[in-house]
Amino acid sequence: MLFEGLTTPSPDPILGMAARFNADPAPDKVDMGIGVYMDDHGRAPVLESVKQAEAKLLKDQSSKAYLSSAGHETYNHHIRALLLGTDHPAIDRARTIQTPGGTGALRVAADFLQALKGACRVWIPDPTWANHRGLFAGAGHSVSTYRYLDAETGGVAFEAMMADLAPLGPGDVVILHGCCQNPTGADLTPAQWAEVGELLRARGAVPLIDIAYQGFGQGLDEDAAGLRLLADTQPEMLIASSCSKNFALYRERVGALTLVSQSAESADKALGHLLPVVRANYSMPPDHGAAVVAQILGDPDLRALWIAELTQMRERLIGVRAALAGAMNQTGGRDYGFIARNRGMFVQLDLSPAQVDYLREHEHIHLSRSGRMNVAGLNRGNVARVGAAVGRLLRGAAHG
Numbered sequence: 144m145l146f147e148g149l150t151t152p153s154p155d156p157i158l159g160m161a162a163r164f165n166a167d168p169a170p171d172k173v174d175m176g177i178g179v180y181m182d183d184h185g186r187a188p189v190l191e192s193v194k195q196a197e198a199k200l201l202k203d204q205s206s207k208a209y210l211s212s213a214g215h216e217t218y219n220h221h222i223r224a225l226l227l228g229t230d231h232p233a234i235d236r237a238r239t240i241q242t243p244g245g246t247g248a249l250r251v252a253a254d255f256l257q258a259l260k261g262a263c264r265v266w267i268p269d270p271t272w273a274n275h276r277g278l279f280a281g282a283g284h285s286v287s288t289y290r291y292l293d294a295e296t297g298g299v300a301f302e303a304m305m306a307d308l309a310p311l312g313p314g315d316v317v318i319l320h321g322c323c324q325n326p327t328g329a330d331l332t333p334a335q336w337a338e339v340g341e342l343l344r345a346r347g348a349v350p351l352i353d354i355a356y357q358g359f360g361q362g363l364d365e366d367a368a369g370l371r372l373l374a375d376t377q378p379e380m381l382i383a384s385s386c387s388k389n390f391a392l393y394r395e396r397v398g399a400l401t402l403v404s405q406s407a408e409s410a411d412k413a414l415g416h417l418l419p420v421v422r423a424n425y426s427m428p429p430d431h432g433a434a435v436v437a438q439i440l441g442d443p444d445l446r447a448l449w450i451a452e453l454t455q456m457r458e459r460l461i462g463v464r465a466a467l468a469g470a471m472n473q474t475g476g477r478d479y480g481f482i483a484r485n486r487g488m489f490v491q492l493d494l495s496p497a498q499v500d501y502l503r504e505h506e507h508i509h510l511s512r513s514g515r516m517n518v519a520g521l522n523r524g525n526v527a528r529v530g531a532a533v534g535r536l537l538r539g540a541a542h543g
């Protein structure tokens with residue numbers, strides 16, 4: 144029997160939050176759960192640039208015939224340039240395939256590593272995105288962690304990170320968040336990227352950059368500065384990227400896997416080994432979202448509209464981060480300035496699962512039981528209330 148006697152598994156720590164939020168009848172409930180950008184009215188709308196690109200596609204698209212396992216070639220070309228910059232020296236030794244979301248890119252990367260090298264030692268930050276461990280372990284790799292968050296400052300625990308990475312060996316794979324680290328929002332400085340790059344190179348380890356929030360931190364180019372720096376100095380690297388957030392195309396599943404090799408010839412060969420991994424899994428990615436992104440990035444007017452929309456999202460996030468830090472500072476606990484200094488959608492707080500449950504049950508504030516908040520759920524109407532409630536709880540002035 145396959146299904147008799149199964150136990151009931153716990154819901155996914157991130158995806159499972161939606162059901163609890165939807166079941167909460169409170170009119171002033173606040174959704175700080177899954178990493179979706181919401182506007183000042185708590186909506187996650189389709190971008191205008193996407194609407195216009197979809198209208199063009201509807202009118203002009205002439206075929207739905209199969210593409211290849213690499214997906215939409217024009218999309219791949221634009222994504223490679225968005226990541227590396229058009230004039231980066233590594234662009235000629237980089238190859239990109241379209242994948243079903245950033246998660247798909249990571250899983251294809253994990254399976255690709257397994258196909259090429261067998262089980263690897265994969266290093267993930269602690270804390271990191273809740274799916275990293277399961278994804279790499281599920282592909283048969285062994286997963287080790289390196290410390291990342293300095294709980295005192297809310298910034299990167301760089302010395303601890305480097306100490307934990309000291310045992311790195313040849314062929315080890317190190318996952319680094321490109322920007323807007325999920326869940327801390329704390330990113331490496333350019334000097335720290337360079338230092339990590341030196342260590343990886345000296346040890347023959349391979350960086351795998353997970354960049355799901357390009358444009359949400361400081362800007363499209365600024366957010367890719369770390370990975371561009373590594374592309375300058377590393378012989379080989381992998382980049383898993385996503386258009387879920389910066390194009391708000393979440394459910395369309397649009398991502399990419401980019402490999403950088405030592406030469407154009409070896410990159411082509413590596414691509415040749417990557418495509419069968421895709422073929423044996425899902426054959427080829429769904430086209431629609433990538434066709435939309437290709438339309439936007441290839442049309443100067445649509446591209447400008449998209450950049451304006453992305454800028455607006457970024458600036459709103461920066462604003463709510465500052466407002467939340469201000470509201471929490473007023474509660475008289477610790478200094479929450481790191482919330483304003485860090486970037487992206489997430490803030491990691493030292494909240495226990497019981498305290499998170501308290502916030503949900505008594506304040507109707509929904510966040511991950513790991514203590515991660517998505518600040519995009521905040522707006523002018525609720526940020527003061529949320530900041531006060533969470534600040535009070537952390538100061539020990541409320542139950543939980």
Ligand code: LMR
Nearest residue numbers: 157176177178179272325
């Ligand atoms: C998140 O971290 O909430 C997002 O990346 C969505 C997901 O797939 O987990």
